[in-house]
Amino acid sequence: ExxxxxxxxxxxxxxxxxxxxxxxxxxxxxxxxxxxxxxxxxxxxxYVRARKLEAAVFGYESPVCSAIGEIKHSFAPYDPNNFNVSTGDDLIIPADISREEAEKASQTAVKAFKALGCRGLARVDLFLTEDGELLLNKIGTTPGLRRNSVFSRLMEDLGLSHEELIDKLLEQAMDNADRTY
Known part of the structure; x- marks a missing residue:
């Protein structure tokens, strides 16, 4: 079908x-x-032929969304020889999209983060189709946190160095450790 x-x-x-x-x-x-x-x-x-957009969402009660980035691969998607190469080197920040598309992507990322009960951090992957439709692809609740990972690069664009990001994540986790959801 x-x-x-x-x-x-x-x-x-x-x-x-x-x-x-x-x-x-x-x-x-x-x-x-x-x-x-x-x-x-x-x-x-x-299969959806679309541009791959990325958002980093960070927080608990009032999550914050990074600028929207775009992954530009120089290889075929899902190439088994390259499945783990997205180190952030292929990430363009900000994505070359309209302000309205960026706002909608940010709102969608935060809405999905909240709807799924995410806490702390998540990387939200979105698709922007050729006809302008924005689709939620997936949410990574434990994204890579290497210095040059997509999540870290997006948060760096918000002004948080890698070290500050790790410190903030630890502080948030400790501040919210006693919560029951």
């Missing part, structure tokens, strides 16, 4: 490991096998 191309991925993976794009039935069967080799549950969704 979805037609091709399709994205096939493990349901509980934290990266692009085991994720494939299938353009036909033969590739689909291979992709399902690869995904099941990484998880016992698989998600199949329609």
């Amino acid at each position: 979805l037609g091709f191309p399709l994205v096939v991925k493990p349901a509980n993976s934290g990266s692009n490991a085991g994720v494939s794009i299938a353009d036909n039935a033969e590739q689909f069967l291979t992709a399902v096998k690869v995904a099941f080799s990484n998880d016992n549950k698989v998600i199949v969704e329609k």
